[in-house]
Amino acid sequence: MAAGCWWDAVRVPFAPGVRALGVLGDDTGAVIRDGYGDILYWLVPPGEAADWRLPEVQVLGHGSHVAVPPPRRTKGPGLYWHVPVAYGRECTDATHLHEALSAALTARPAL
Template identity: 40%
Template sequence: MASGNPHDAALTWLASAASDPDRCRQDWARAGAALLLLPAGQQWDLLSVPDGLGLPALGLLTRLPGGGPALAGGGQVGFLVPVGTAARWFGTGVKVAGPGLWVALPHPARRRHGLRWLVPPDGSGRLVDPALLEMALHDAAARRHTAG
């Protein structure tokens, strides 16, 4: 990690969820900005919502402390949240990934179309606060309802 690349810490943190973090980092280095499958429920859970709710919620979260990594692709916005959140989360249209499930994640430097980071991880382990995410999703849903 001596390269000084700003994405090294994020890459190391994401790879720490893998059973072999060193191999994971090597695979990502060989593949460039490709996607890798990582297990949820190790370092984080993933909550995904339709982008019509997720993007406005993310807009609010980025203005508050308690925001964290978020990615988008396939009409969904996914939020990395603390382990255990997926088991306790209920909501229409919400997809969850926790222990026993695998998710495809892009390289932290990936900024292309397709699955991409909207807020890349910074390597600190910071995650989206579930209470703030719930509040932001309710706010987005209320605004969507009053606008329609």
């Protein structure tokens, strides 16, 4: 689907993405997982993450396309909803996501 109209997508590698999910808790919206590439995608309101400069994070807005799984696909392999899409819980607040990703990217994984 084309990004930039209804939502933008924030692409994050799986490990820092899972840490960000831990920080967000119930404040996360829907999250797509590419099980083959170990990538997570958050949906955020269009344009709200356009100026982000976070390492390992890519914001996909106008001019980008994102593969979106069917609503009921909640298990892999392949593309599925890591956090299922639900009415009123499609997008994540961009400010909260930025804070969670900043924390997740500076945190060191436990050994």
